[in-house]
Amino acid sequence: xxxxxxxxxxxxxxxxxxxxxxxxxxxxxxxxxxxxxxxxxxxxxxxxxxxxxxxxxxxxxxxxxxxxxxxxxxxxxxxxxxxxxxxxxxxxxxxxxxxxxxxxxxxxxxxxxxxxxxxxxxxxxxxxxxxxxxxxxxxxxxxxxxxxxxxxxxxxxxxxxxxxxxxxxxxxxxxxxxxxxxxxxxxxxxxxxxxxxxxxxxxxxxxxxxxxxxxxxxxxxxxxxxxxxxxxxxxxxxxxxxxxxxxxxxxxxxxxxxxxxxxxxxxxxxxxxxxxxxxxxxxxxxxxxxxxxxxxxxxxxxxxxxxxxxxxxxxxxxxxxxxxxxx
Amino acid sequence: xxxxxxxxxxxxxxxxxxxxxxxxxxxxxxxxxxxxxxxxxxxxxxxxxxxxxxxxxxxxxxxxxxxxxxxxxxxxxxxxxxxxxxxxxxxxxxxxxxxxxxxxxxxxxxxxxxxxxxxxxxxxxxxxxxxxxxxxxxxxxxxxxxxxxxxxxxxxxxxxxxxxxxxxxxxxxxxxxxxxxxxxxxxxxxxxxxxxxxxxxxxxxxxxxxxxxxxxxxxxxxxxxxxxxxxxxxxxxxxxxxxxxxxxxxxxxxxxxxxxxxxxxxxxxxxxxxxxxxxxxxxxxxxxxxxxxxxxxxxxxxxxxxxxxxxxxxxxxxxxxxxxxxx
Numbered sequence: 344x345x346x347x348x349x350x351x352x353x354x355x356x357x358x359x360x361x362x363x364x365x366x367x368x369x370x371x372x373x374x375x376x377x378x379x380x381x382x383x384x385x386x387x388x389x390x391x392x393x394x395x396x397x398x399x400x401x402x403x404x405x406x407x408x409x410x411x412x413x414x415x416x417x418x419x420x421x422x423x424x425x426x427x428x429x430x431x432x433x434x435x436x437x438x439x440x441x442x443x444x445x446x447x448x449x450x451x452x453x454x455x456x457x458x459x460x461x462x463x464x465x466x467x468x469x470x471x472x473x474x475x476x477x478x479x480x481x482x483x484x485x486x487x488x489x490x491x492x493x494x495x496x497x498x499x500x501x502x503x504x505x506x507x508x509x510x511x512x513x514x515x516x517x518x519x520x521x522x523x524x525x526x527x528x529x530x531x532x533x534x535x536x537x538x539x540x541x542x543x544x545x546x547x548x549x550x551x552x553x554x555x556x557x558x559x560x561x562x563x564x565x566x567x568x569x570x571x572x573x574x575x576x577x578x579x580x581x582x583x584x585x586x587x588x589x590x591x592x593x594x595x596x597x598x599x600x601x602x603x604x605x606x607x608x609x610x611x612x613x614x615x616x617x618x619x620x621x622x623x624x625x626x627x628x629x630x631x632x633x634x635x636x637x638x639x640x641x642x643x644x645x646x647x648x649x650x651x652x653x654x655x656x657x658x659x660x661x662x663x664x665x666x667x668x669x670x
Numbered sequence: 671x672x673x674x675x676x677x678x679x680x681x682x683x684x685x686x687x688x689x690x691x692x693x694x695x696x697x698x699x700x701x702x703x704x705x706x707x708x709x710x711x712x713x714x715x716x717x718x719x720x721x722x723x724x725x726x727x728x729x730x731x732x733x734x735x736x737x738x739x740x741x742x743x744x745x746x747x748x749x750x751x752x753x754x755x756x757x758x759x760x761x762x763x764x765x766x767x768x769x770x771x772x773x774x775x776x777x778x779x780x781x782x783x784x785x786x787x788x789x790x791x792x793x794x795x796x797x798x799x800x801x802x803x804x805x806x807x808x809x810x811x812x813x814x815x816x817x818x819x820x821x822x823x824x825x826x827x828x829x830x831x832x833x834x835x836x837x838x839x840x841x842x843x844x845x846x847x848x849x850x851x852x853x854x855x856x857x858x859x860x861x862x863x864x865x866x867x868x869x870x871x872x873x874x875x876x877x878x879x880x881x882x883x884x885x886x887x888x889x890x891x892x893x894x895x896x897x898x899x900x901x902x903x904x905x906x907x908x909x910x911x912x913x914x915x916x917x918x919x920x921x922x923x924x925x926x927x928x929x930x931x932x933x934x935x936x937x938x939x940x941x942x943x944x945x946x947x948x949x950x951x952x953x954x955x956x957x958x959x960x961x962x963x964x965x966x967x968x969x970x971x972x973x974x975x976x977x978x979x980x981x982x983x984x985x986x987x988x989x990x991x992x993x994x995x996x997x
Contacts, residue, residue: 385720393716396735400743408723408746416727417748419735428884428891428898435762435885553893555882557755558762564755566880571755 454578454665781905781992
């Protein structure tokens with residue numbers, strides 16, 4: 344099975360012939376199965392030699408680097424493989440046409456709302472009122488005709504949804520509101536860490552297709568950001584990030600001791616990150632029976648399928664319908 | 671001045687506080703001015719630590735890796751830097767609109783034709799008839815209304831232009847016609863080598879801007895190719911590649927001994943490539959006084975300026991006019 348690898352220790356990533364090894368500071372050697380690896384995430388202080396990059400390029404493996412606080416800083420990308428000017432112009436045409444753009448912006452939100460409500464309905468007795476408020480807001484989506492209004496609906500829905508976290512999660516993880524720069528409390532730190540992992544995960548899948556990650560619909564295409572990843576994250580954040588947060592905190596796998604604070608920034612510490620990422624990999628590798636493909640597909644592959652559905656939509660093959668978990 | 675750095679030795683690239691150092695196998699230390707660096711090209715066997723990537727990301731520096739044969743394998747890209755979904759959609763809009771696309775397709779050709787005629791006029795007595803034929807073809811460009819017709823005009827002009835090579839160049843480099851796959855004779859081998867160097871050179875400059883290299887106008891955007899590079903090459907091939915070929919062969923710096931043949935493929939040998947690339951670097955570094963910038967700019971920078979002019983055109987700032995050498 345294809346999977347991502349994470350390196351937290353200090354050590355050296357090296358090749359021996361055509362095999363990839365990580366050797367830690369104590370000299371312990373661990374081999375990474377090169378043919379089953381697509382991404383390596385480096386959180387620790389790791390030495391690499393340029394010859395290794397050539398091996399990685401050969402196998403199309405990407406190396407992602409994270410700084411001290413666990414924030415993503417950059418990626419080693421093998422030479423352009425999946426590029427298509429044809430797809431890019433068709434994708435752009437769907438941004439340039441107001442109706443086409445609105446259709447996609449709404450679709451991403453419908454997918455996201457479906458998954459938010461799915462999370463809340465698991466705690467029916469406590470969240471009934473919030474579910475109703477969100478449903479009422481969602482009904483307005485068909486009426487609004489401009490992207491900023493769509494974003495407005497999205498903002499109000501998300502605010503209501505995050506309020507529900509206070510009744511769903513344990514009291515120690517209660518929060519007043521979503522704060523991003525910087526996260527002000529443990530729950531915000533968890534959401535930020537999870538969402539940031541979500542964006543890179545989606546970006547990795549986008550890169551395996553011919554989509555242009557900068558041309559987006561709900562989020563305005565802008566400079567220096569891969570906003571298509573943000574668009575698709577609307578669908579997947581409640582399905583993946585939020586369910587992982589709920590399960591890790593409710594099972595006390597992650598508690599307050601997994602957070603540090605420095606200069607007003609609350610962040611998940613090393614131990615906490617490991618717990619989160621282990622759960623993340625487990626979740627992304629979990630499979631569900633796909634209704635039309637008639638076979639089991641992993642959550643990770645569901646992201647890729649969403650990209651393929653977009654390409655089919657752009658080239659006029661099949662109209663895009665967002666993923667709505669049916670299981 | 672912002673410049674690229676090349677590392678050919680074995681050694682280690684490291685940070686000390688906020689400075690970048692290269693230490694070679696003998697322990698010689700060389701500092702790279704981090705604020706004046708955009709790209710580091712690694713040809714040697716170089717050790718790097720992940721903390722260095724975080725520093726590079728902070729300064730938006732890209733690290734390019736090349737394998738043993740000198741072929742490009744991949745790049746470390748700081749988190750989204752020169753990407754702009756905004757520019758991509760505006761660029762695509764100029765492809766999607768027939769008139770806008772035609773304007774650009776014609777513009778690239780006008781630039782190219784200007785430089786072809788400039789080359790031919792240096793041998794006025796021998797090329798007068800060809801110049802007239804090309805001018806007559808060029809006049810048709812305003813009348814044709816479809817891209818394939820524009821390409822037709824381009825094809826006829828280039829055929830006429832290449833015929834002129836037989837009267838301009840030494841007899842040993844005469845050829846019947848342009849053959850690409852594979853080049854059938856030394857002149858074709860030279861043109862192929864030069865054009866291919868031209869495409870990568872332009873692609874490097876495109877990457878320093880926010881342009882999408884796959885969205886093109888004269889050439890149809892397609893899969894797995896950077897066709898904007900082909901578009902811009904129309905302007906620069908006669909200005910750079912063809913003048914270098916003429917000067918190298920007429921001065922006998924490159925003669926028939928610089929070519930090998932294998933299974934019907936004629937190609938420039940190692941010695942020949944070195945001669946060509948030395949001349950190439952010299953030419954690309956040559957400066958001319960820029961009329962509106964009021965300062966000296968290198969031929970390489972003229973390529974970058976062409977990209978900037980395209981961006982201004984796409985975002986509706988200034989209408990694009992192709993470079994036409996005035997010196």
